[in-house]
Amino acid sequence: MNLYNLIIQDKEEVTLKDVFLDSNNSAQLAQLIKEHTYIKELQEYGLPVNNKILLQGSSGCGKTMTAKAVANALGKSILVLNLSNIVSSRIGETSQNIKMIFDKAARERSVLFLDELDQIGKARGSDDKDVGEMRRLVNTLIQLIDYYPENALLLCATNHAEIIDTALLRRFQLRINYEMPSAEFLDTFYDNLLAKFPEDMRSIHRKYSISFAEAKDHAFTAVKSALIKKLEARQITQP
Numbered sequence: 230m231n232l233y234n235l236i237i238q239d240k241e242e243v244t245l246k247d248v249f250l251d252s253n254n255s256a257q258l259a260q261l262i263k264e265h266t267y268i269k270e271l272q273e274y275g276l277p278v279n280n281k282i283l284l285q286g287s288s289g290c291g292k293t294m295t296a297k298a299v300a301n302a303l304g305k306s307i308l309v310l311n312l313s314n315i316v317s318s319r320i321g322e323t324s325q326n327i328k329m330i331f332d333k334a335a336r337e338r339s340v341l342f343l344d345e346l347d348q349i350g351k352a353r354g355s356d357d358k359d360v361g362e363m364r365r366l367v368n369t370l371i372q373l374i375d376y377y378p379e380n381a382l383l384l385c386a387t388n389h390a391e392i393i394d395t396a397l398l399r400r401f402q403l404r405i406n407y408e409m410p411s412a413e414f415l416d417t418f419y420d421n422l423l424a425k426f427p428e429d430m431r432s433i434h435r436k437y438s439i440s441f442a443e444a445k446d447h448a449f450t451a452v453k454s455a456l457i458k459k460l461e462a463r464q465i466t467q468p
Contacts, residue, residue, distance in 0.1 A: 289440030
């Protein structure tokens with residue numbers, strides 16, 4: 230298995246304005262971006278720069294978009310690796326390939342985004358089968374994080390931080406929480422999504438207690454349905 234084939238070199242232009250963040254998360258990310266913008270000046274004073282960040286919490290609430298937006302804000306490319314795709318019976322090979330990816334990101338000073346961290350983090354000691362190999366894989370990941378250079382940025386994401394090995398969790402200097410949005414926050418999100426459509430297509434049934442991703446899918450499906458009805462009605466009335 231060659232992990233280079235699993236890397237997504239995402240070129241989607243996403244800004245932090247595109248990500249719906251609460252005030253606390255927005256402030257933490259703004260601070261992170263400023264630290265990396267002035268990294269040389271901070272280092273001159275012996276001040277550490279946070280470069281190992283864990284984005285944790287509910288699925289569909291903006292973790293991946295956040296990683297893309299941070300990379301965009303810093304003018305860096307982003308390497309996206311979904312860890313759920315790489316765990317195989319050849320764990321020794323997996324460890325070596327993960328090291329190659331870390332080396333590539335550090336060399337190019339890219340933003341490295343590891344999604345679904347719990348797929349490896351939970352594995353150490355969670356199963357009897359190949360537990361020794363899995364422990365070595367997690368230990369490899371811990372060592373790579375420990376020695377990741379300060380001038381490179383590592384972002385990891387998980388929906389299940391509670392099952393990740395505590396030794397791995399301790400490596401992150403900053404942990405940012407993503408929670409399911411409130412009804413008020415979703416209303417703002419819906420308003421923003423629907424603003425570009427004609428007024429008669431904005432009056433959709435709004436769902437709540439769902440993630441931003443689910444709300445987006447729901448809203449666009451409703452808008453498409455309304456547009457198709459308009460087009461069909463126009464065809465009927467045309468001679």
